[in-house]
Amino acid sequence: MERLPVAVLGATGAVGQRFLQLLEGHPWFEVAELTGFSSAGHLYGDVVRWHLAGNPPDSVADLRVKASEATLQSPLVFSALPSTAARELEFDLAAAGHIVCSNASANRMQADVPLLLPEANADHIRLIDVQRRRRGFRSGAVVANSNCTSMPVVMSLAPLRPFGIRRVHMVSEQAISGAGYPGVASLDIIDNVIPWVSGDEGKMESEPFKMLGDLCGDEVAWLPAVAAATCTRVPVIDGHLVNLSLELAEAPALDDIHAAWREFRGPQPVPMLPSAPDKPLQVFTQVDRPQIRLDRMAGNGMSTSVGRLRECPILGYRFAALTHNTIRGAAGCSILNAELLAVQGYLGSFRPEPAAVHA
Amino acid sequence: MERLPVAVLGATGAVGQRFLQLLEGHPWFEVAELTGFSSAGHLYGDVVRWHLAGNPPDSVADLRVKASEATLQSPLVFSALPSTAARELEFDLAAAGHIVCSNASANRMQADVPLLLPEANADHIRLIDVQRRRRGFRSGAVVANSNCTSMPVVMSLAPLRPFGIRRVHMVSEQAISGAGYPGVASLDIIDNVIPWVSGDEGKMESEPFKMLGDLCGDEVAWLPAVAAATCTRVPVIDGHLVNLSLELAEAPALDDIHAAWREFRGPQPVPMLPSAPDKPLQVFTQVDRPQIRLDRMAGNGMSTSVGRLRECPILGYRFAALTHNTIRGAAGCSILNAELLAVQGYLGSFRPEPAAVHA
């Protein structure tokens, strides 16, 4: 099968690098174009300051960084742009016919942009049709993924929707890579905890509830739960852990919740996509798991780990959820979103066979 | 003034060392005796593996570690013993006439043992009279301080009692020194968060509410609030930070809470005690404070830092509170307790003048 050429915007940044790492050897997509702030005209391998283990993939090291997004040829574009840069550009690219799978926060809350997490809300993909109709796009579209700290929340709550989610109290402990590069100064975080993460509390109190909502006609009806989020930064490299307390309308036994988590796979064809983990949720019953360093790479960084489920004297239930913030929490989710778009026919004539690949 | 000879039990451990460091140069107390597991007969300076900065104080390095608590001469005894060792021994020492200020958890919840934090509940000291009467002690007594993670909770909630504390949701981020030495293995915590701290959640859900209770006759009536605690371990050396959400009966403005914190000093003579900080509470209005490394030493480690006060969509109020876990959270509080006992006449004929000293 011929692979689809894709572009990565903001390829020199922390999330951009993760896109390239995860796309190396991807069965369907092949990185053909790159953009990166102030690096235009240079070979990627010469200008990138690579922060991930090892070296940039050989296949992209020799790509020349493009000066402008205007000349992009790739039908599929992954955006790791800063929010201000992304706001208009992503819609411009969609207008020009590109499918933009974006990690930027700029357009997430637009009513006609799906905030897509395939296991949780694959049907939101149909917002693309609304978006195209409203904005006059023919073949292009903007599809977003959530911020990295919302991801463990949505992944762990999605299977619990049948129990009636009423109130969600969240306290996060977030890795430094969530701030990009150079991001958090080492003098600010070694032997320290910072009790605040700029912008994230607002996102956690809104994004998950759009994502967990129901698509009704042309709109997503948000999940009507009350949310409170406190975000803190801790000295770990990768992995965001969230301590959740939860009020449910129903009164499931703890075992019912464990069972809902264990059985959760997401709707077909999601489990067959090449980047989908075998188990979206890894469930721990040991008292001291999940731990960030031990469990962030579960399912190649695409699984969310949940544990410490127990009763909460105030809200009813509490547990911890952990997700790798730059894989499932960012680039990995964007890629999984693109895979879903591909099999659902949103990438033009490109139509891979999911089952064959994943097996 | 002649200083009172004191003994430190469990002097080689993490909290024991902090006792010795804080008692070095103390205006009222002088370390005269030491015990330490399996070190009996040796000079302290030869056997201690000192974990704090610098070296053991010269004044204790040449003390010989005692084989048995039975021979202790000091009227005042600080206990940094493990819980199982402390349970009976502390009462035996009290029966023998010693005042035991204990950091051990063993006897904290005994109804006739004051769980003392002078700024918050100095009047609980009168439980000593009950204890002596019930147990037949003449001049001895056991006085406990709380576990280290309860400390920031009690310090920050004490001034808010007039508003009616109804529900308290707590998520802690705790330093490694809270586990003693060798305590947490480095392989378990570098680049990691552990979502559970053995034993601490139960303590946080009980101890603060005894401490914040009212002494009614011979008993403490616990504060009747609903509590939920989640404890996590983070890779920092010292300092426990707790993220609190709070439901109050009244509806104070945020400024009212700020004001209550700023004005809080505790009852006389507490502010005049030599180890009392100028401000029990250091109040931050910057969005990113308190931070563990920057603020744990506020008030020489005896102040609690509070910040991030804001509304909570679920419980009404939320904020962060930080305390140095081995100073105010352990040895420092025991010493402050002993100072209060001294000026209140519980140390026999030893009766120092607080005002003179602190000024």
Place this chain on the structure above:
Amino acid sequence: MERLPVAVLGATGAVGQRFLQLLEGHPWFEVAELTGFSSAGHLYGDVVRWHLAGNPPDSVADLRVKASEATLQSPLVFSALPSTAARELEFDLAAAGHIVCSNASANRMQADVPLLLPEANADHIRLIDVQRRRRGFRSGAVVANSNCTSMPVVMSLAPLRPFGIRRVHMVSEQAISGAGYPGVASLDIIDNVIPWVSGDEGKMESEPFKMLGDLCGDEVAWLPAVAAATCTRVPVIDGHLVNLSLELAEAPALDDIHAAWREFRGPQPVPMLPSAPDKPLQVFTQVDRPQIRLDRMAGNGMSTSVGRLRECPILGYRFAALTHNTIRGAAGCSILNAELLAVQGYLGSFRPEPAAVHA
């Protein structure tokens, strides 16, 4: 091909766990037996406190830990035993017909025990014949690998032997996993450097020079170089970095050294073994590489990374060398040694085809 059953001794420790992780899915070897201190009779998955990312491999979680090494059936035994336990036991097992590939230090310096690093001294394998003859072993033998800090030294010096190695000055910066579990207390190493590692300086000043020596008849003639080693511990999880200064008899250009490193593969059939990395040495010319976190996993943890080659005003040459201490520096090297033994006919009738597998 039927896989050879192997036993792992000391399977619950840090190196033992790495053995199991690396043997999971090994093309030639299959873990059939385990021993572990004080865990006898239990299922491995129930008793191990797993420190590596994720969980114990499914294939070993259900193995029952054996009470005694006396009943081992596996022809090949990997030893991650503590030194004192290993000293006699390993020879007893060899006498009973087992091939013991050992990471323990106990028997490394025995004159008839090969201290094997296949790329550097594959021919030392013939010491097995000497060992069998001297000790009366028929089919068994003890084969050792070096301590973890010697590994980057030997790997980087092996290709430079033609230039005449005269003096080697080494200063190491070593990861905490080198001390096993629980090993280094977190209070001892977070925000700290310890300027000494128990036992390692002596090993670094001796082991590499046996390894780099020539097999002459029945004996290894050590490389006659003067060595000085200083070992320090730094707060990193995995990866030992050594800063070397070097005096050579010849005066090669820096480019000659770079070329010798780049071309180094070790003798056939070593490059064809399943655990052999494509490049034993990864050579960096960037000024700030190798870095421990970025480069420890080069070649799946089996490559040594070298860089910062430049002139030394005192000894002539200097550079940095980095090796993953529990993979190539321990379990991984033992497994590679066993693979070499297999293809050289030292594992009885078991004789795999290396080329087929590695390709």
Place this chain on the structure above:
Amino acid sequence: MERLPVAVLGATGAVGQRFLQLLEGHPWFEVAELTGFSSAGHLYGDVVRWHLAGNPPDSVADLRVKASEATLQSPLVFSALPSTAARELEFDLAAAGHIVCSNASANRMQADVPLLLPEANADHIRLIDVQRRRRGFRSGAVVANSNCTSMPVVMSLAPLRPFGIRRVHMVSEQAISGAGYPGVASLDIIDNVIPWVSGDEGKMESEPFKMLGDLCGDEVAWLPAVAAATCTRVPVIDGHLVNLSLELAEAPALDDIHAAWREFRGPQPVPMLPSAPDKPLQVFTQVDRPQIRLDRMAGNGMSTSVGRLRECPILGYRFAALTHNTIRGAAGCSILNAELLAVQGYLGSFRPEPAAVHA
């Protein structure tokens, strides 16, 4: 005694903050003026992002940051400027009559600028007379201190000059605060070692040898030793540790070296200066000391800790030396230099009494 008004240039940076912290409550000097990049016109407390523990001293929080150095009134100026900013400005200020005690590297190697470390080379202060004569300064002068990593080298070698220092091999392990703020990105250093520190190796191979040289007439004759330095960065907050190997012309016993270190005080009146530590060198004989976190604050951060003295098979002697890089290694040394200038009559009519103060 009236305190001398002083200015701090670059007051918002990492070293600038340390200047302010150390000058708080200084018996002779009082901070009266501040400059700071892009903060002109604002109150210092409003614009500084304070990285040290606690908060900016009250006495400087209300100072208004000055727009230009041209208007400075203070006779004594401490410079924490970046090198490029410092190069000409410092001499301009000296020409205008200011004494500039500088931590900047820009002018350290000018032949007529003393690179002053009072215990080691107090007599170099007389280069000021040369500088004034050559450059036409009447009352001003520029006095530099060395880079932070040279400090432990010079402090530990100064007492060994009588033994004839011939060759010095150095491998450093340096804290992140040495790179200023924001300095080292946390993604670059947590769980990592970087084997290179920009610019420091050249400084370590030159500065110590100017400092250890003899003042002969109008010039310093550098110590004619051969030097080799390798600099690495480790994840610690403060404190630079250097592993030294040393060739001496004489063959002192190890005890002779220990004795030379223990007796070292520097010439009068240096030991009487207010910032001088009781012991410039803290000597350890324990095998695992000095340790960065435990020993960096020795002598309030003004002492250098030495230990691990033993024979070196290659160069004869080896040991470890540790200095707090932003106290003695930067701001603290500048202040001590200024104190020496004061008592030697280089600060105009300001002439404090050292003995009285330090006692």
